[in-house]
Amino acid sequence: MTTVTLSDLRKEFDDVTAVESIDLEVRDSEFLVIVGPSGCGKSTTLRLIAGLERATDGEVRMDGRDVVDDEPKERNVAMVFQNYALYPHMTGRRNMTFGMKSAGDFTDGEIDDLVAEAAEMLDIADLLDRKPGAMSGGERQRVALGRAIVRDPDVFLMDEPLSNLDAKLRIQMRAELSKLHTELETTTIYVTHDQTEAMTLGDRVAVMNDGRVQQVDPPQRLYDYPANRFVAEFIGDPAMNMLPATVDGADGGAPVLDHRAFTLPLPDDASSALDDRSSAVLGVRPEDLYLVEASDGAYPGSIDATVDVIEPLGDSLLLECTVGEDVIRANANPRADVDHGDALELRYDPERLHVFDADTGRALYHSATTDEAPVMHAGD
Amino acid sequence: MLGLIQYPARLLRATKRQTAALALPDRRDLETIGLHLLLVGSVLLIVFPILVAAIVSTKQTGIVTGLADLVPGGHVVENYRTVLVDYQFGRFMWNSFLMATVIVTGKLALSIFAATAIVYYDLPYKDLLFLFILFTLLLPVPVRFIPLFQLVADMGWTNSMLAITVPYLASATTVFILRQHFLSIPSSIVETAKLDGVGPLKFMAFVLLPMSKGILVGVSVIMFVFAWNQYLWPLVIINAEADQVAQVGLALLEGDVVGGEVSWSLVMAGSMLTLLPPLLLLILFRKPLLRAFVIQQK
Numbered sequence: 001m002t003t004v005t006l007s008d009l010r011k012e013f014d015d016v017t018a019v020e021s022i023d024l025e026v027r028d029s030e031f032l033v034i035v036g037p038s039g040c041g042k043s044t045t046l047r048l049i050a051g052l053e054r055a056t057d058g059e060v061r062m063d064g065r066d067v068v069d070d071e072p073k074e075r076n077v078a079m080v081f082q083n084y085a086l087y088p089h090m091t092g093r094r095n096m097t098f099g100m101k102s103a104g105d106f107t108d109g110e111i112d113d114l115v116a117e118a119a120e121m122l123d124i125a126d127l128l129d130r131k132p133g134a135m136s137g138g139e140r141q142r143v144a145l146g147r148a149i150v151r152d153p154d155v156f157l158m159d160e161p162l163s164n165l166d167a168k169l170r171i172q173m174r175a176e177l178s179k180l181h182t183e184l185e186t187t188t189i190y191v192t193h194d195q196t197e198a199m200t201l202g203d204r205v206a207v208m209n210d211g212r213v214q215q216v217d218p219p220q221r222l223y224d225y226p227a228n229r230f231v232a233e234f235i236g237d238p239a240m241n242m243l244p245a246t247v248d249g250a251d252g253g254a255p256v257l258d259h260r261a262f263t264l265p266l267p268d269d270a271s272s273a274l275d276d277r278s279s280a281v282l283g284v285r286p287e288d289l290y291l292v293e294a295s296d297g298a299y300p301g302s303i304d305a306t307v308d309v310i311e312p313l314g315d316s317l318l319l320e321c322t323v324g325e326d327v328i329r330a331n332a333n334p335r336a337d338v339d340h341g342d343a344l345e346l347r348y349d350p351e352r353l354h355v356f357d358a359d360t361g362r363a364l365y366h367s368a369t370t371d372e373a374p375v376m377h378a379g380d
Numbered sequence: 381m382l383g384l385i386q387y388p389a390r391l392l393r394a395t396k397r398q399t400a401a402l403a404l405p406d407r408r409d410l411e412t413i414g415l416h417l418l419l420v421g422s423v424l425l426i427v428f429p430i431l432v433a434a435i436v437s438t439k440q441t442g443i444v445t446g447l448a449d450l451v452p453g454g455h456v457v458e459n460y461r462t463v464l465v466d467y468q469f470g471r472f473m474w475n476s477f478l479m480a481t482v483i484v485t486g487k488l489a490l491s492i493f494a495a496t497a498i499v500y501y502d503l504p505y506k507d508l509l510f511l512f513i514l515f516t517l518l519l520p521v522p523v524r525f526i527p528l529f530q531l532v533a534d535m536g537w538t539n540s541m542l543a544i545t546v547p548y549l550a551s552a553t554t555v556f557i558l559r560q561h562f563l564s565i566p567s568s569i570v571e572t573a574k575l576d577g578v579g580p581l582k583f584m585a586f587v588l589l590p591m592s593k594g595i596l597v598g599v600s601v602i603m604f605v606f607a608w609n610q611y612l613w614p615l616v617i618i619n620a621e622a623d624q625v626a627q628v629g630l631a632l633l634e635g636d637v638v639g640g641e642v643s644w645s646l647v648m649a650g651s652m653l654t655l656l657p658p659l660l661l662l663i664l665f666r667k668p669l670l671r672a673f674v675i676q677q678k
Binding site for chain 2: 050052071072073074077078081082083084086087088089092098099100102103147151354
C-alpha cells in the first residue's frame with residue numbers, strides 16, 4: 001500500500017503552464033478524485049504521477065521515495081484510460097497478460113491465477129477469449145480494469161475511465177469501481193470532469209482550476225464549506241447562487257448583507273469574519289431556498305423574486321427567478337402551484353449561507369455550525 | 381396556404397409509391413443503369429489492349445489488320461514454350477521476382493524502422509529529418525542515373541542483384557504512409573505499453589506491426605508492382621543476358637527479328653507472362669491495397 005506526495009509540482013508546455021505548483025498528499029489506500037473543468041491541468045497531473053510527462057519542477061514521492069526522474073515502468077502504477085487503450089488484435093486474456101512479463105516477475109502459473117481472479121472479480125470470464133472489437137464499451141472498460149488489476153500495482157491511475165460510457169452504464173460502473181476499491185484497497189487517483197462522479201467515488205476530492213488545487217476535502221465538506229467561489233460554483237448541480245451585496249454594521253453588532261432587492265441579517269459570529277469590509281458576495285444553494293407558503297405566516301428576511309423559467313425535474317421544480325437585477329435559482333416542491341411571471345417570496349436556510357470576498361472569491365464565512373473548524377485550502 | 385388543398389403527407393407518399401410500381405423505372409434506376417454502362421465501357425476500353433495481346437499470343441504471325449484477325453489461334457503451347465525455354469523468359473521472370481522480393485523486403489524493413497523512430501522517439505529536429513526524407517522524393521532513381529551508375533560500377537556491383545535492388549531500398553513514400561498510419565494509433569496504447577515496461581522491439585513486434593498488418597500488405601503490393609516494372613535501370617546496369625529481368629527481356633524479344641519481321645505473337649506471349657505476377661497479387665490483396673490508398677489520401 002502506498003502514499004503519493006506531490007510537492008511544488010509544475011509542468012510547462014512551451015509557453016503554457018499546465019500545472020502550477022501543486023502540493024497534494026494521497027494517503028495510503030485512499031480513493032482520491034481530482035476534478036475540474038477541461039484544461040485545468042488534472043490529466044497532466046495524473047500523467048506526471050504516471051511518469052508519462054516529465055515535470056518541469058517539483059517532486060513526486062511514492063512512499064517517501066522521489067520518483068520524479070523514474071521511468072513509468074519503475075513506478076509500478078497501472079493506468080486506465082478513457083478510450084480503454086486495449087490492443088485491438090489481442091484477446092481479452094492476452095490484453096491482460098501482455099504487459100505482465102515485462103512489468104514484474106510473474107510465473108505463468110501466477111499469471112493464470114491472477115487473470116482468473118480478476119476475471120471473477122469483474123465478471124469478465126466469458127470475455128477473455130474475445131477481441132475488443134467484439135465487446136461493448138462497458139465490457140472493454142472492464143477488461144481494461146482487469147488489465148490494471150492483474151498487474152498488482154502500488155497505485156491505480158484512472159483518467160476519466162467512465163466518460164465514454166452511456167449514462168446508465170456509467171452509474172453502474174461507478175458503483176462497481178467503489179466496490180472494487182473497498183475490496184482491493186489499492187491507492188487510487190481518479191481524474192474526472194464530472195462533479196457527481198467525484199462526489200460519489202472519492203474518499204476525498206481535489207478540485208482543480210487553472211493548474212492549481214483549489215481545495216482538497218471529503219465530498220460533504222467540499223459541499224458544505226467551499227474554500228472559494230470556484231469550488232462553491234463547481235460543486236453542486238444546479239450551481240450555487242452568487243449575489244453581490246454590501247455589508248452593513250459589521251463593526252460591533254451583527255452584520256447585515258444588503259442586496260438591492262433584500263436585506264439579510266447574519267448571525268453575530270459573522271462579524272469577525274467580515275471585518276470592516278464594505279462589500280461581499282452572498283452564496284446560497286438552490287436547494288437551500290424554499291417557497292414561502294401561506295401557512296408560514298410572516299417570515300423575516302425573505303427574498304422577493306419573479307419567476308422567469310420553470311424547469312420540472314420530477315423530484316423538484318427548478319425555478320429561475322429575477323431578484324433585483326440578479327438571477328437566482330431555487331428548488332421548489334415539485335407540485336408547487338407556480339406560474340411563469342409569478343411574484344413570490346423565497347425563504348432561505350439560515351444555516352446554509354456562504355459569504356465570499358468580492359475581489360478574491362475566497363470564502364469569508366459559512367453560517368453552518370460544526371464541531372470542527374473548516375480547513376481551508378484556498379489556492380489564492 | 382389559403383386556397384391550396386392540403387393532402388396528408390402519408391397519402392402523398394402512398395400515391396407516389398403506387399405510380400412508381402406501375403410506371404417505367406424511375407430516375408434513380410436509370411441513373412444506376414447509366415452508371416453501370418459507363419463503367420462497363422471504361423473497363424472494356426482499358427482491358428481491350430490486354431485482350432488483343434492475349435489473342436495475339438495464341439497466333440502464329442501475330443499481325444492484326446482487321447477485326448477478323450481477332451480470333452484466337454492454335455499456337456498457345458508452342459508460343460509460350462518458345463518464349464519460356466528458347467528465349468530464357470523463365471530465367472528473366474525469376475530474376476524479376478528475386479529483385480522485387482528483395483526490394484519489397486528491404487524497403488519494408490527500412491521504412492518500418494524509420495517511421496517508428498520518427499513517430500515514437502524524441503529525436504532532435506525530428507520534423508526536419510522527416511522533411512529531408514520527403515525531399516528525396518524529388519530525386520528518383522532516373523534523375524540520379526549517371527552518378528549512380530558510376531557509384532555502382534566503382535563498387536563492382538555491375539551485373540549483380542545488388543545493383544538492381546540496393547538503390548531502391550530507401551522509400552520516402554513508404555515511410556510517409558507508415559508514419560501516417562502509426563500516428564493514427566491512439567497514444568494511450570503506446571502509453572499502456574510504456575507503463576508496463578514493454579521494450580521498443582517487443583512493442584514493435586507484438587503491437588505496432590500486428591496493428592499495421594493491413595497497411596503493410598497494401599504497401600507491399602504497391603512496392604512489388606513498382607519493383608517488378610523496373611526497366612531503365614536494369615537495362616543500363618545489367619549487361620549479362622542471364623542476369624536480366626523480365627521487362628528488359630520483353631525488349632529483347634522485340635529486338636529479335638525473324639525474316640525481317642518482329643514476331644509479335646512471341647512478344648505478346650512474353651507480355652502476358654510478365655503481367656501475371658502483379659495481376660495475381662492485385663487480385664489476392666485488393667482489400668488491404670484499397671485501405672492503403674485511403675490512408676494515403678488522408
